[in-house]
Amino acid sequence: MFKSAFKLFLSDPVHEGQATIGCFNGSSLSLTCVTNAGKVFVHTPQATNLDGDNQVKYLNVNKQINCIASGTIDPMLRRDVLLIGTPNNLLAYDVEENRDLFFRDVPDGVTSCLVGKGFDAKGSEAYWTVTGDEVTTMAFANFTNSPGKELLVGSKDNEIRIFQNEQAIEEILEIDEVTRLCPIYSSKFGYALSNGTIGIYSGSRRQWRVKSRHQPTCINSFDLTGDGVPELLSGWSNGKFEVRSEKTGETLFKESFGAPISSVLCADFRGNGREEVICITEDGEVKGYLQADSSIGKTIEDSKRSAESLSQLQHLRTELQQEIKLYQTANFQAEYSTSPNQVKVDTTIAVYIEKLQADYSMRVVIKSAKTTGIKAVVVEADGVLDSEVTFHPFPEEKDTAYFPLNLKARFACVISLKVLVGFPLSNFYHAVKAEIPLGRFTSFVPKLPDSSKPTSYVKFKVKDTIQRFVSWLDQAFQTKLYNTTNYNKDTFEMSFVSSINKMPLVLTFNANESIVVISTDDMSLAGELVQDLAQFLGILELQSVNDFPREMEEFEAVLRDVESYNAARLTISADVADRTSAIKELVIKGEEARILQNMGSVRESYRQLFRLNKEMVAEHEKKALNHKALVESLKKVNSMIQKASNLRVGKAKSALITSCRAAIKANNMRTLFKLIKQGTS
Amino acid sequence: MEGSNITLYRNDVLQSAPAYKGSMKLLPLGKRTRQKVVLGDTDGVIQVFSVKKKETVGVFKSLPLHRAITRVELGRGSGQQDKIFYCYDQTVVGVNKKGKQFFQYSSNLTEAIKALTVKDLTFFTAGDYVCNKIENNNDVQQYVSRDKINEMITARISFSGVAEICPILVCQDRSLKVLKDGSVYYEASMGTVPTTIAEVESVISAQGGVDLGIGRREIIYGTERGSLGQLFLDSDAIRRGWTMSVDNSIGGVNCVAAKYDFTGDGIPDIILGKDDGAVEIFSSQDAQAQPQKIYSGNVADSVSSVHLGYVTSEDAQDVAIHTFSGNFVCLSQKPSKVRAAQAGADEELLNIEEDAKRAERTKKEIDQLRNKLEGLKEKVHRNQPSAVQSSNAIKMNVRHLLNHDDASHVVRVEIAVPVRQIALKSDLPLDFILDNESDVQRRISNTKSPSERYSTLSVHILDKASKRADFSFKAMEGMSGQVQLFILPEESFHYAQSHTITVKPLCLHQAISRGEAEGYLVRPLNKLSITGHFSMQEMHNWICFCLMDIPTRAPHTQQETLHFVSTFLDTFLLVTYQDGEGHFSSDSISTLEIVRDVITHRATLQKQRLSISFHGNEDSVPQFCRLIFPRLRGLTSAYHQSGLVDALKEISAQEGSLECFTDRQKGMLAAVRENQDRANEETLANQKKNLDHLIELVKTFYVDWHKFFGRGLKKTYAQDIEELLSRLDTTVEELIMYITID
Structure with missing residues (x-):
């Protein structure tokens, strides 16, 4: 179906996802890949170097490289610039002139880079925002179908956030770490998760997904079939390259390579005016594919292929015929069962979640008709349970069965059950399907009201009725309070305990003062509740005050840590500089002594050198540890800002992020604290 | 499909209900130039059809018996070769090629007939354990085998100049038996379990210089591990020919045909079908050399019968295949290409157009079928609450065997409908092995058992629905337990089925023959002796609890000796037992410990008293x-x-x-x-x-x-x-x- 265009072998291994194609000299394209030991190589097939055969240039970065990208940063330059992200800085490099455009310290480490905006041509910061966790991937897509593109950000906390300028306009919670994102067309984008899932979202709605045992290493989109609609291309850790239809997820083409696929890129690599798909494997094999062409003449090859496809069709037909037959017999038996040895089985079942107030846990209860026993149940629930599919056999074969439901995350999804029911001791069962919808806050078990309340809270004004508030509760927590509540009181209070971590949650609504108080020790939970309530009640702007003493205490400690780590970094750097000069001195000294044949002095110098070297190694270890701790703390700072912003809605939310960033830059901790608590300084 | 040397083109002809081994035959060439096909299936439908222009033309099709047809044979006597004989349960039926029944015989056996040969009025039938000879509707000879009979054929063997038709059995206890007058005339033991045999017909002794005695028969057998072997049967002895080991295929041989000449060199070639869907053709230069593989392909479903004949064309022979799921497929040599080369490009184009038209038509049909299927699914779905416990469950085959190379257990599941999930529970800790080679990828999702009741609870998810699934897992020796598989077909079937496999405590031990054991007997062995008031059958049962590959019934002899080798460590176990006595010798003391554990446990359950003595060997x-x-x-x-x-x-x-x-x-x-x-x-x-x-x-x-x-x-x-x-x-x-x- 697809024509293989070319094939070449690079002599070096290529790291996963770390390859890009750019026009670095202004005329021809180069393939740039990250290889072992902090090196980058630039492969330019059309290079017209004076050296002649030297198509490959090596760049020594001498650092761990996290990501590379290429693009036009400076429109005046008229050629692409290579961006290299390392654990603590970002480097913009002009390949043609062999000079650094800018070199910026990014203390958190660069994990993903993309050319667009963020840093401008001079390397000053043009864009800054936060997400909940380490960013793993980014992409630009036309999410809202309005002019101008939005930034999609995938992060380690399983979320895809869509940013329009600085405001997060949409958050999509996935079930695992988002590893890759790519735009398809209009509002469609493809995604890949670390648990082996790839799929396509159209806006915030998922169109399809497929899951495999292997990990997707890269995704991209390209119109390989030539039908005007791009397909989703994916490369896998087992060396599989797949082309899937954007509409249905059907596999259109696949090929296996001997090594994991590192990257799938699209470019006119050979410079002949036709864009190709380029597949790069980790051991350096590069293969290009051309778009399928409909105008190729009918050849013997084709006739062979048509014969093949004909036989495939015939095969499909026979399979369908067989399946129809099976269904017909099943139907026949169901409708005209007259033979006396066939007994009708009542396979109606009831499935529901039971919340146990004794230990605040939940279990699923399955009830079948009296005549049949429940043998086993296969539970499919992606993301909320420990494994994708769980299996619970019930050897007692009774008409009621339970299994504990241990959710591990607050995540809205549908649990689908396949319940096997049958007569006792038989080996044949009916597989009855049942579904349980789970809300995001289903995991909360109602608690009998008592006076104890978590000390932390978030408070905000909502002008609405108790009835509306209760109906939100019913919808979010799947409770049935609407008909039982006494609406004559001014205040309404409801307590829950989370079945995940057994933490209490109290919600209070005072209708007179129209104040909602959410009392919980979990700041991110409070944020989620605020967002959910705002969405339900249609609130567009919401400012709130909060007090999370424990979290703030921890945050203060984190900020202190950051300061001390920064200080330690400076002293260590100074020490390193001192020692380096001492080492240089010793080397020269030793060399001198050697020339003068003063063996005693040579020995002495080298002894000292050895000692210093050991010290340097120890120092380096300290530095590395310090750096790791620093990054860890900075991550916490960022996630705190994110959590705080989530307690607000609308402009207040995005304004908070900007002012927090400003406060951090100004090193004004008091303002930062006030910002987080009050929302304004 | 690319072969080593030959290219064959797949041609899906017809779909029947799932079919057992050997339920497809090709009728001999009649007046027309193409052979007709006889199919029997598990619904009890027998049908005869021919293929014209890639479409089937039915000759007759019987009404479903709702009993599985276990075997279809053609008569061997003169004038009988176009008569069809088939069996279901205990009944043998003969019909002519027009479908008219002329014969029926019901035996009084309790077990179903699984294999059949017919010559004139003499029948040989074999069930799971019993082999009968029937003459003129009278049961004249009977042989009861100790272990399960996997396949039976008959061959003319001459005994001191007088040729006689004798049944040849291959059994689960890894033996090949030649019967004469209702008792074993001689037998040979084999390294692995033979699953099928075929006689190489037309062995021509005119092969220059090759010493082939008159009446010597050449037999080809296939084993559950996928290997092939050759045996020669004489009037007084069995001589081994070549054996061919497995080449990285995990499929067992399901059926083999050795009477056809595919290459056209006058020497019969061997065609075999495996349960992993592989179809292979072997050809040799002379009868005694080891044949070379000349073609291998895969039809994706477990192959239950394979033959060679002029099915889709009169110019070249096709490989006709019937699969377990009921698919009748021809692998043809594509005569149209030959014709095109002669007739030029016009013809070629014509062909393409024809193909395109046909493809178009097929596509339409497929769309219609899809619609129909959707409707049916809907209907089934509506009927779901009052669905019926199906008495004829969906046909399924589960095989459990040992893989020698890495001492793992292999479980092969084949089922008539596509499966997406297989749930599994076991009281043994199992260590699953995932292989990357297979075309259907699997993922495993484990469940922690809340009450620690099961050591393994897992669900295997197949990437795409498949009618075959292979598992392999490792289990430690010393523990016994059961592995229960729950096979969950696609959702719309609303149906599931389970199958239980027993894992024995000495599950990595494998029985070997006395001859193979010679080398092990010289090893220094420790001896464990158990004496008490128990019968031989009791002891036999206890041993059954320890080891695989043992028939359920004790032998009729006074004393029995068994030899086992551990596939993992190559340690040896010798078992001899009789009434009141059992002796176990092994160079691994751990093996003896396991034996002692199991037997004392079992004996205690039966309130038997045992005295145990042990003789250790320091060496x-x-x-x-x-x-x-x-x-x-x-x-x-x-x-x-x-x-x-x-x-x-x-x-x-x-x-x-x-x-x-x-x-x-x-x-x-x-x-x-x-x-x-x-x-x-x-x-x-x-x-x-x-x-x-x-x-x-x-x-x-x-x-x-x-x-x-x-x-x-x-x-x-x-x-x-x-x-x-x-x-x-x-x-x-x-x-x-x-x-x-x-």
Whole structure:
């Protein structure tokens, strides 16, 4: 179906996802890949170097490289610039002139880079925002179908956030770490998760997904079939390259390579005016594919292929015929069962979640008709349970069965059950399907009201009725309070305990003062509740005050840590500089002594050198540890800002992020604290 | 489909209900130039059709009997060759090629007839255990086999000049038996379980210089591990010809045909079908040389019958295949291409157009079928609450066997409908092996058992619905338990089925024949003797609880001797037993410990009293250590090496050359480069697991050795052994010293 265009072998291994194609000299394209030991190589097939055969240039970065990208940063330059992200800085490099455009310290480490905006041509910061966790991937897509593109950000906390300028306009919670994102067309984008899932979202709605045992290493989109609609291309850790239809997820083409696929890129690599798909494997094999062409003449090859496809069709037909037959017999038996040895089985079942107030846990209860026993149940629930599919056999074969439901995350999804029911001791069962919808806050078990309340809270004004508030509760927590509540009181209070971590949650609504108080020790939970309530009640702007003493205490400690780590970094750097000069001195000294044949002095110098070297190694270890701790703390700072912003809605939310960033830059901790608590300084 | 030398084109002709082994035959060439096909299926439908222009033309099709047709045969007598005989349950029916019934015979057996041959008025039938000869509707001879009969054929064997038709059986106890007058005339034992046999007909003794006695028959057999072998049957002995080992295919041979000449060189070629869907053709230059594989293809479903004949064209023979799921497929040599070469490009184009039209038509049909299917699914869905317990469940085959190479259990499931999930529960801890090669990828999702009741609870999810699924898993010896599979077909079927496999405590032991055991008997062996007031059958049952590959019934002899070899460590177990006595000898004391455990446990359940005596052989310790030590050493050093490799690679990239390394390091790098990096990482975890397993075995051995002698154990033995074995410079003598000296 697809024509293989070319094939070449690079002599070096290529790291996963770390390859890009750019026009670095202004005329021809180069393939740039990250290889072992902090090196980058630039492969330019059309290079017209004076050296002649030297198509490959090596760049020594001498650092761990996290990501590379290429693009036009400076429109005046008229050629692409290579961006290299390392654990603590970002480097913009002009390949043609062999000079650094800018070199910026990014203390958190660069994990993903993309050319667009963020840093401008001079390397000053043009864009800054936060997400909940380490960013793993980014992409630009036309999410809202309005002019101008939005930034999609995938992060380690399983979320895809869509940013329009600085405001997060949409958050999509996935079930695992988002590893890759790519735009398809209009509002469609493809995604890949670390648990082996790839799929396509159209806006915030998922169109399809497929899951495999292997990990997707890269995704991209390209119109390989030539039908005007791009397909989703994916490369896998087992060396599989797949082309899937954007509409249905059907596999259109696949090929296996001997090594994991590192990257799938699209470019006119050979410079002949036709864009190709380029597949790069980790051991350096590069293969290009051309778009399928409909105008190729009918050849013997084709006739062979048509014969093949004909036989495939015939095969499909026979399979369908067989399946129809099976269904017909099943139907026949169901409708005209007259033979006396066939007994009708009542396979109606009831499935529901039971919340146990004794230990605040939940279990699923399955009830079948009296005549049949429940043998086993296969539970499919992606993301909320420990494994994708769980299996619970019930050897007692009774008409009621339970299994504990241990959710591990607050995540809205549908649990689908396949319940096997049958007569006792038989080996044949009916597989009855049942579904349980789970809300995001289903995991909360109602608690009998008592006076104890978590000390932390978030408070905000909502002008609405108790009835509306209760109906939100019913919808979010799947409770049935609407008909039982006494609406004559001014205040309404409801307590829950989370079945995940057994933490209490109290919600209070005072209708007179129209104040909602959410009392919980979990700041991110409070944020989620605020967002959910705002969405339900249609609130567009919401400012709130909060007090999370424990979290703030921890945050203060984190900020202190950051300061001390920064200080330690400076002293260590100074020490390193001192020692380096001492080492240089010793080397020269030793060399001198050697020339003068003063063996005693040579020995002495080298002894000292050895000692210093050991010290340097120890120092380096300290530095590395310090750096790791620093990054860890900075991550916490960022996630705190994110959590705080989530307690607000609308402009207040995005304004908070900007002012927090400003406060951090100004090193004004008091303002930062006030910002987080009050929302304004 | 690409073969080694030949290309064959797949042609899906017809779909029937699922079909058992040997329920497809090709009628001999009649007046027309193409052969008609006879199919029998598990619905009890027998049909005859021919193929014209890639469409089927039915001759007749019977009404469903709702009994599975277990075998279809053609008569062998003169004038009988176009008569069709088929059997279901205990009944044999004969019909002519127009479908008119002319014969019916019902035997009074309790078991269903599984194999059949007919010549004139003489029938041979075989069920699971019984082989009968029927003459003129009278049961004249009967033979009861000890173990399950896998296949029966008949051949003319001459006994001192008088040729007689004799049944030849292959049985689950890895034997081939030739029967004469209702008793075993002679038998041969084989290395693996033979699943099918075929006679090479038309062995022409005119082969220059080849010494083929008159009446000598050539037999080809296929085994459950996928190997092939050749045997010659004489009037007084069985002589072995070539055997062909398995080449990385895991499928067992389901059916073999050896009477057809595919290559056209006058010598019959061998065509075989496997249960993993493989179809292979072997050809040889003369009857005694080992044949070469000339074609291999795969039809994706388990193959239940394979033949060669003029089915789709009169110019060249097709390989006709009937699969377990009921698919009738022809692999044809594509005569249209030959014609096109002669007629030129016009014809070629015409062909393409014709094909395109046909494809169009088929597509339309498929769309219609899809719609119909959707409707039916809907209907079934509506009927779901009052669905009926299906009495004829969906046909399923589950096979459980041992893989010698890595001492793992292989379970093969084949079912008539596509399956997406297989749930599995077991009271044994199982270690699943995933293979990357298979075309259907699997994922495993494990469940923690809340009450610790099951050690393994898992669901295998297939990437795409498939009618076949292979599992392999490893289980430790010493524990017995059951593995229950729940097969869950696609949702719309609202149906599931389970199957239970028993894993015996000595599950890695495999029976071998007396001849093969010769070499093991000279080893130093420890002996465990059990005496008491029990019968031979009781002892036999107890042994059945320990070991696989044993028939359920005790032999009729006074005394029985069995030989077993561990596929994992190559240790030996000799069992002799009779009324009131049982003797077990092995060079591995751990094996004897397991035997003692199981038998005393079983005897206690039956309130039997046993007296047990043990005779230890000091020489067996070095023997055991020498068996396990090379493996330990290999794994330890490999494990140590693989830790270094990553660092070495980094250095080599930095330096740009390998000059700085020693030769050993260079060798290591080269070795890694050969087998991918990924493989290296994967094996690292595996190696650790294997290593731990071996160390565990040594510890158990140490404990068992001292337990049998009633000696005390060193308190620190576990750490000591681990320490001893993790060192790279430990010698086997040191290990032996540690175990024997206390």
